[in-house]
Amino acid sequence: MGAFLSVLFRRQLALGLRRPAQLLNPLLFFALVVTLFPLGLGPSTDTLSAFAPGILWIVALLANMLGVDSLFRSDFDDGSLDQLLLAEQPLYLLVFPYLLVHWLLSGVILAVVSPLFALMLSLPGEGMLVLTVTLLLGSGVMSVLGAVGAALTVGLRRGGMLIALLVAPFYVPVLIFGSAAVRAAVSGLDALPYVALLGAMLSFALALGPLAVSAGLRISADT
Amino acid sequence: MWSFFHKLGSPPWLYRISGSILRWLLPLAVLGLVVGVLWGLLYTAPDFRQGNSYRIMYIHVPAAVVALAGYYVMAIAGAINLIWRMKIADVAMLAAAPVGAALTFVALVTGAIWGKPTWGTWWVWDARITSMLILLFLYLGVIALYEAYDNKTAASRACAVLALVGTVNIPIIYKSVDWWYSLHQPASIKFTGGSTIDPSMLYPLLLCIVSFYALFTCALLANMRVAILDRERRTGWVQRLVEEGG
Numbered sequence: 344m345g346a347f348l349s350v351l352f353r354r355q356l357a358l359g360l361r362r363p364a365q366l367l368n369p370l371l372f373f374a375l376v377v378t379l380f381p382l383g384l385g386p387s388t389d390t391l392s393a394f395a396p397g398i399l400w401i402v403a404l405l406a407n408m409l410g411v412d413s414l415f416r417s418d419f420d421d422g423s424l425d426q427l428l429l430a431e432q433p434l435y436l437l438v439f440p441y442l443l444v445h446w447l448l449s450g451v452i453l454a455v456v457s458p459l460f461a462l463m464l465s466l467p468g469e470g471m472l473v474l475t476v477t478l479l480l481g482s483g484v485m486s487v488l489g490a491v492g493a494a495l496t497v498g499l500r501r502g503g504m505l506i507a508l509l510v511a512p513f514y515v516p517v518l519i520f521g522s523a524a525v526r527a528a529v530s531g532l533d534a535l536p537y538v539a540l541l542g543a544m545l546s547f548a549l550a551l552g553p554l555a556v557s558a559g560l561r562i563s564a565d566t
Numbered sequence: 567m568w569s570f571f572h573k574l575g576s577p578p579w580l581y582r583i584s585g586s587i588l589r590w591l592l593p594l595a596v597l598g599l600v601v602g603v604l605w606g607l608l609y610t611a612p613d614f615r616q617g618n619s620y621r622i623m624y625i626h627v628p629a630a631v632v633a634l635a636g637y638y639v640m641a642i643a644g645a646i647n648l649i650w651r652m653k654i655a656d657v658a659m660l661a662a663a664p665v666g667a668a669l670t671f672v673a674l675v676t677g678a679i680w681g682k683p684t685w686g687t688w689w690v691w692d693a694r695i696t697s698m699l700i701l702l703f704l705y706l707g708v709i710a711l712y713e714a715y716d717n718k719t720a721a722s723r724a725c726a727v728l729a730l731v732g733t734v735n736i737p738i739i740y741k742s743v744d745w746w747y748s749l750h751q752p753a754s755i756k757f758t759g760g761s762t763i764d765p766s767m768l769y770p771l772l773l774c775i776v777s778f779y780a781l782f783t784c785a786l787l788a789n790m791r792v793a794i795l796d797r798e799r800r801t802g803w804v805q806r807l808v809e810e811g812g
Contacts, residue, residue, distance in 0.1 A: 488731075496714070505710055508703070512700045512739065516738050516739055519743065519746040555727055563724075565720050
């Protein structure tokens, strides 16, 4: 079982790393949208630093939402998803390598470079660490929830816009607590309760999410 | 007990029984709503702070209550469809989605109309309003997902999964929006607590809520009947029904 999972994990990781352009696209998207905000809101440092927690979180959310669409797409198209469904190992567990790699290659990278963008939006220094930590946890939750949407729409030719409609409402709690944590840290309050809540949501999502993902994959494979 | 379940799985039986239920439930629901609304509008005292504008609650509150209940009807029907592959559950789930979305919309619009004279603005990012708006998006997501599939059997199962994920998430979303609101700004606007309502206003409200539930059931059954006829249009009993002119 463990060997099977690690093979799957290494396969997904290799597939992801062999397409550096696809890795960079979310980052480029993040940078571009961050650039749009000063152009739309005005370059005043006060305004930007007040809105920075919300802006950074919303852009991270959008980047995740746009990227998660392709999570199962190529495996669905070349038939390896059908092989996965036929495997004797429980699908619930086989979903985890997909989620983990997606999180590593989108959420973690984005979280690590987010202080750079936070600097551009003049987010006060106190918020930097909390921003990174909450993005690490929150992008995990978003990867799981996004995977549910991806699994349900992978069989459809025109999934792109639809998946955003399906998963955006589920992202609401993550956005609320993630940006609230950063705002609390900036204003000198304790951000730990929000971080703990995000952690709780992540464990909840990890426990139940793969159930919905595997149900969605089975339905999509039937079509 | 089991024969009841088997009958429930039979479209012709459900079509017949829902027809006879509708025949008495629909007039009763409309009567209840008319009486409740007239009672509320004409025979209750105006609120001492809100004046007459509070009377919109006789539509607003029932719509909001039933809109939320409708989501659970949809999700439970979806679960039954996923677990037992019961065709009727799948029909019920899809019939509930547009009705629930419409009720959510009614609750939002009546809330906005009430908000204008009371709060001085059409829209406030209040916790309850925001979670109702998200509920509307959840309903619309289910409808959009169903429309996107060509294979309708798969579509209804996908919608069932989505509705169930939504059910797990609704309490989390509701709670988080609640916290977000309370930490976001001081409560400049407070809803009057439910228990502080005067009995003379409560009874017509309860009557309206019950009537809305009945009306929801009627709309659900009517939608289901159309869907059943559509699905079974090639079978003998539907063709006989058409020939008889029923």
